Amino acid sequence: MTFDLDQSIDVLGRTPATLQSLLAGLAEPWMRGVEGPDTFSPFDVVGHLIDGEETDWMSRARIILARGPNPVFEPYDRFRHRTRNVSRTLGSLLDEFGQLRTANLDLLRSWRLTEGDLDLLGTHPSLGPVTLRQLLSAWVVHDLGHIAQVVRVMAKQYRIDVGPWIQYLPVLTDHETPRS
Numbered sequence: 001m002t003f004d005l006d007q008s009i010d011v012l013g014r015t016p017a018t019l020q021s022l023l024a025g026l027a028e029p030w031m032r033g034v035e036g037p038d039t040f041s042p043f044d045v046v047g048h049l050i051d052g053e054e055t056d057w058m059s060r061a062r063i064i065l066a067r068g069p070n071p072v073f074e075p076y077d078r079f080r081h082r083t084r085n086v087s088r089t090l091g092s093l094l095d096e097f098g099q100l101r102t103a104n105l106d107l108l109r110s111w112r113l114t115e116g117d118l119d120l121l122g123t124h125p126s127l128g129p130v131t132l133r134q135l136l137s138a139w140v141v142h143d144l145g146h147i148a149q150v151v152r153v154m155a156k157q158y159r160i161d162v163g164p165w166i167q168y169l170p171v172l173t174d175h176e177t178p179r180s
Contacts, residue, residue, distance in 0.1 A: 016098035033157045036178035046093045047081030053100035064122040071122040
């Protein structure tokens, strides 16, 4: 499969409802559970995705599409959400994420990107030159990775309680080293 803008927008548009369905109204232990030190809880993931909506994907797409002489992306703070969301509720974060994502996808559609646009380059601070197509592809995979992470972190809350079934539950054993 290769990148398809319409299909990508379809997947990106489903992330807020997926997280809303999975997380809304859950008890605190489910939304605050982690895999280990310095890893993301489901609450953290939603905050991190909001940060991406505000300061990453579309900001970087704008830099590329501006076709300026120096299309260098600003570094992204992966942990901005930790201070920004201290007194927030998960429900408010889910609502904000849905609103931001809808607005960003409406804007993305309005650009009516061509194949030539998708091949335009920007410069990532650590990865170097990247195309708009690569940026948008990474956005889709980033969403899917964090959805998988939320499910994995939630499953690991019962790691000990499943007893001998652990051998049949790869969600508990495939990522032995925790990461965010």
